[in-house]
Amino acid sequence: MRLGGISRSLTAQIGGRPNVWVHAVSVGEVLAVLDLIQKIKARFPDYQIVCSTVTKTGQKLAKEKLSKEDIVIYAPLDFSWVVRKFIRVIQPKIYVTAETEIWPNLYALLHKANVPIVLVNGRISDKSFEGYRKFRFLTRRVLACVDFFCMQSEQDVERIKHLGAPSDKVKCVGNIKFDNLKEDPGLDLSELKLHIPGRLFVAGSTHPGEEEIICDAYAKLKSEFAGLRLVMAPRHIERTDEVMKIIKRKRFHPVRLSDVRVTAINENTVVVVDTIGYLRHLYKIATVVFIGKTLNVNAGGGQNMIEPVAFGKPTLVGPHTQNFKNVVSIFLKAKCLIQVNDPEELLTEMKKLLNSSERMAAMGQIGMRVIEQNEGATDKSMDIIGKFL
Numbered sequence: 026m027r028l029g030g031i032s033r034s035l036t037a038q039i040g041g042r043p044n045v046w047v048h049a050v051s052v053g054e055v056l057a058v059l060d061l062i063q064k065i066k067a068r069f070p071d072y073q074i075v076c077s078t079v080t081k082t083g084q085k086l087a088k089e090k091l092s093k094e095d096i097v098i099y100a101p102l103d104f105s106w107v108v109r110k111f112i113r114v115i116q117p118k119i120y121v122t123a124e125t126e127i128w129p130n131l132y133a134l135l136h137k138a139n140v141p142i143v144l145v146n147g148r149i150s151d152k153s154f155e156g157y158r159k160f161r162f163l164t165r166r167v168l169a170c171v172d173f174f175c176m177q178s179e180q181d182v183e184r185i186k187h188l189g190a191p192s193d194k195v196k197c198v199g200n201i202k203f204d205n206l207k208e209d210p211g212l213d214l215s216e217l218k219l220h221i222p223g224r225l226f227v228a229g230s231t232h233p234g235e236e237e238i239i240c241d242a243y244a245k246l247k248s249e250f251a252g253l254r255l256v257m258a259p260r261h262i263e264r265t266d267e268v269m270k271i272i273k274r275k276r277f278h279p280v281r282l283s284d285v286r287v288t289a290i291n292e293n294t295v296v297v298v299d300t301i302g303y304l305r306h307l308y309k310i311a312t313v314v315f316i317g318k319t320l321n322v323n324a325g326g327g328q329n330m331i332e333p334v335a336f337g338k339p340t341l342v343g344p345h346t347q348n349f350k351n352v353v354s355i356f357l358k359a360k361c362l363i364q365v366n367d368p369e370e371l372l373t374e375m376k377k378l379l380n381s382s383e384r385m386a387a388m389g390q391i392g393m394r395v396i397e398q399n400e401g402a403t404d405k406s407m408d409i410i411g412k413f414l
Contacts, residue, residue: 026099029110036114039096042073045414046117048100049076051083052301053202053329054123057146059090060205061121064407069414075115077101082262086301103128112138119413125149125185127157129167136170141413145406146201147176149184150326151347157188165189172413175406178351196409199402200352206305206335206396223252224312224379229304230260230328231317236268238320238368240275240295245372247292250379254290256282256307258298260317260328265299272297308333313378313385319343320368327353334361335396337389339378341365355399361392 045065049055055078062074076091077100078084087097101111108131119141125148135142149157157164168174168188174195176182182197226246228239236257243255255277259268265281272279272295280288281299290296298304308314314333318324325345331352333340341363346353356362363378365371378385 027102027107028104029101029107031098031110031114035096035098039073039075039114040116043071043118044075044115045069045072046115046120047074047076048120048122048126049078049083049087050100050124050126051078051080052086054078054146055083055087055090056305056329057202058121058123060403061145061201061406061410062091062095064403065121065410065414068407068411072118072414075117082301089302101131103130105130105134108134112140119143119410121145121410125153127164127167129163132167132170141172142170143173143175143406143410143413144171145175145410146402147174147185148178148181148348148351149188151350152326154184154188161188173409175402175409177402180351196405198405198409199399200331201402201406202329202331202352203335203396203399204401204403206332223254224250225307225310226253226255226313226315226375227304227307227311227333228255228257228315229308229317229333231257231268232260232321232324233264234321234324235317236271237275238371239315240272240277242368242372242375243277243295244275246375246379249376253312253379254292254294254296256296256298256311258304258307262299262301265297268297305332308338309336311336311338313375314338314340315371316340316342319345320371321345330356330362331396334392337393339363339385339388340392341371341374343371355395356392359391359395361388361395 047058047062049058074095076087076097078087079100101107112134117140120135121143123146168190174185174190175198176185177200179197182195185195186192247253269279277295278293279295279297281297283300316328316330318326318328320343322345326348327346330340330342344366363374365374
């Protein structure tokens, strides 16, 4: 499909109604745009949503979370002949893309076809900024095709302008990942028979090198805090078998989340999340949360730490959080997030938290207030999209 292999049946399904093309690369972006898509549909009911993703996990989640009348496809590879076919088939009235991806052929051909392009939840990471700066003469031309940039922070605003975005087309609207988290209906975990006694330690979105660190910390913590249980969610579920082997080597008994209905959970069990879409629900019942892709310098940058904070959970991250620079800055200033430098400090801070229910409760309350103070980016983005539609 990414090379233009769109079936006749899909072509027929896409045609016939005016389309809004929403692009979300993977799981995080799909979750971020779900509420925005609902607002587009509510305000413009005659429009059909065509949502494109790049990754298989993003594709699966989009199909699960969007309604049956919405169409989910893979995004085109950025070859002009492929892009032309996608534009011809979809005939979008607008192209909305989450975060910041620069596709020269796609943007140029959408612009040529008079299709407005709106970037939402835009950010420019340190690494991306350094890379793009070397090719400003190219980025300026590509960014000129974009009709509006809804950026996460003032730093992102300045960076996108530096790369060539026209000043009158750029606005700081905030991070849409702050919005509508608490409206999630949740999941009755009794359905999964996940009867976790005592307190629950959730390690979310872990990457290679972090599972060993978490298991070592848990081994020391469980001897001191009776009833503490660990649920580990690797960022990529295709690593489930690998993570289970790591847990076995650490002398624990790994159980897949999808198997807990038929498996007894005991004090030596570590539950491994092998199913997309449950992590947010697990954060809701957690006692304390660690966010992965933050301890290993080779797999650093951070994952979404907004969700557990929104649910009032004491949350820890490692030192490598550059992909969430603005969010981490807000949370650290408010003291609703703990950043550790190494595995030893992680263990120390975990002990402090588990020894003080008052401190955990205070962190949770502060975190929920900070989330409320930063809500509103989805509505601001919707107002801008609405002007083009």
